[in-house]
Amino acid sequence: MGTLDEDERSTMTDIERYVRAATRDNTRRSYQAAIDHFETQWGGFLPATAEGVARYLADHAEQHAVSTLRQRLAALSQWHISQGFPDPTKAPLVRQVLRGIRTLHPTPPKQAAPLLLQHLQTAVQCFEDEARQARECHDLTTLRRARRDTALLLLGFWRGFRGDELARLRVEHIQAEAGVGITLFLPRSKGDREALGVQHRTPALKALCPVSAYLQWIEVAGIAHGPVFRKLDRWGNLSDTPLNSNSLVGLLRRMLERAGVPAALYTGHSLRRGFATWATANGWELKSLMSYVGWKDAKSALRYIDSAQRFGELAVLPASQVHNLIP
Missing domain, CATH: 1.10.443.10 (Intergrase catalytic core)
Structure with missing residues (x-):
């Protein structure tokens, strides 16, 4: 199996740097935290299946707001796309589960108070x-x-x-x-x-x-x-x-x-x-x-x-x- 020469390694470093720059630091951190939660704390497997993602949503439906669950889905979606895997978060099952959670566990959006x-x-x-x-x-x-x-x-x-x-x-x-x-x-x-x-x-x-x-x-x-x-x-x-x-x-x-x-x-x-x-x-x-x-x-x-x-x-x-x- 061949190895990358110095120019190729330099090119890959540049590509990774520009890809990293395309994502805001806060977004990157929150996405990484979401992936860690799914994989490490919950025990999910990556790449994930639609059934696995649906179970993850159901297990956290009562603990987290829908906005938090959407953020977790966005992180999982980004991980799968960046790794070249099919995106399980777009499956009809996942969308239906999320819609059901929103119906059974409605929560008013949290907003910061305006500074008077x-x-x-x-x-x-x-x-x-x-x-x-x-x-x-x-x-x-x-x-x-x-x-x-x-x-x-x-x-x-x-x-x-x-x-x-x-x-x-x-x-x-x-x-x-x-x-x-x-x-x-x-x-x-x-x-x-x-x-x-x-x-x-x-x-x-x-x-x-x-x-x-x-x-x-x-x-x-x-x-x-x-x-x-x-x-x-x-x-x-x-x-x-x-x-x-x-x-x-x-x-x-x-x-x-x-x-x-x-x-x-x-x-x-x-x-x-x-x-x-x-x-x-x-x-x-x-x-x-x-x-x-x-x-x-x-x-x-x-x-x-x-x-x-x-x-x-x-x-x-x-x-x-x-x-x-x-x-």
Whole structure:
């Protein structure tokens, strides 16, 4: 049996690298966890049969939501296709079992609470107070933490970013001008099916401004390239690597708790939902909201919008302060 020469091995390495780059890190991790659950924890065999997959679904119908089971099926489907095997998850038996589970075990979709504008204002004011006191005491650690957390909250809210998008922002892909606006380029995004990259723009605001918050953070952090949002240790040292998107939920809650904001219901999607709900309460049309955030279909947008009545007066920021945000 022949062996691969050096050029062939190099080509295979390149192919594997590009194939890996085509899948988001979070998706790759969740798919691997799903395969491990099927094979190791449940004791399934790969390649699987339609009957085996159907039994797996039935055994977990009462423990897991349908959305979780769909994610497990997607992982199994991807594994079989990538290995060159027939996909058992598309068999009529599997589809019927999943439909039956959805009928007998209906579960309302879990959604993150939208970050209320009042809570955003409270947190930002707290961080501004921390920054002012830190400057007076020459406390670089506290100053950096306050500036980072302010920028993360305001960019995440006004741009409607998910946690993984905030984690992937890089300084070299951002252009910001005080009093004017900020342009942010994401080479990869969940809605960017062609992997062409997406460019986002946000103007400077008179209040709760994401542009000034970003510039103040970059200045005090002293970074000119690499990840925008990074881990800070207790001594104020910055990591070279970005924040892990999976750790952003805990970080967001700690930030809000530090400001005295009830944070238990908030997750990494709360910034996105908060902006969508605020925009709806302030008269944005659905088409404008979809264009600004980057949703391709109305169903995706509507899942993020709470009724304006629930948001109430807490959603309103004077129009004179944010009129130029509306597309």
